[in-house]
C-alpha cells in the first residue's frame with residue numbers, strides 16, 4: 001500500500017506497535033519547567049548508553065527542549081494515566097500538584113515511576129516534523145511497579161506478577177486481567 005504524508009494507514013500501523021508511555025521533562029534558562037507525554041522512546045546505544053525521544057516541532061515545549069542541556073524521562077504506570085493525559089494537553093497546568101521535585105540540576109523529577117532516566121543531551125537530529133532528541137543516560141532509577149502499555153490509543157495494564165513468571169511455562173494470563181484503562185483521542189498515533 002502506497003503511503004502518503006500523514007496517511008491513516010501509517011498512523012494505524014504505528015498505533016498498532018505497542019510501547020510504553022513516558023513523561024519527558026526539562027527546565028528552560030529561566031528555570032521554568034516543561035514536559036510532554038511521549039511514546040517515542042527507545043534505546044539507541046549501549047556504549048555510550050543512549051536513548052531517544054521525538055518531539056513535534058509544533059509543541060509549545062519545543063524551544064525549551066531544543067535548547068536543553070539535560071532532560072529526564074519517566075516511564076509511567078497504571079495510576080499515572082491521568083498525568084499522561086495532562087502532559088499531552090497543550091496549555092494544561094502540567095506540574096500543579098503532580099508531585100515533581102527538582103533534581104540535583106533543578107529539573108522536574110518524578111519519583112515512584114517504573115523507570116526514571118536522567119539524561120544529558122547527546123545530539124539532536126532533524127526528524128521531519130519532529131526533533132529526535134538523543135540523550136546520554138547518566139542515572140537510572142527502577143521502581144517496583146510494572147509500566148503500562150500504550151497500544152491502539154489505549155493504555156493497558158500488564159498482569160500483576162507477570163514479570164516474575166517470564167520464561168516459565170504455565171497458564172496464559174487471563175485476558176480479563178488486562179483491563180483497558182483509558183481511551184485517547186488526542187490526535188496522537
Ligand SMILES: Cc1cc2nc3c(=O)[nH]c(=O)nc-3n(C[C@H](O)[C@H](O)[C@H](O)COP(=O)(O)O)c2cc1C
Pocket residue numbers: 021035036037038039040041054055056058059060061062084085087088089090091130150184186188
Ligand atoms: C500516549 C501519548 C504519546 C505521545 N507521544 C508523543 C511523542 O512521542 N512525541 C510528541 O511530540 N508528542 C507525543 N504526544 C503528544 C504530546 O504529548 C502533546 O502534543 C503535548 O501536548 C506536546 O507538548 P506541548 O503541550 O508543550 O505542546 C503523545 C501523546 C500521547 C497521549
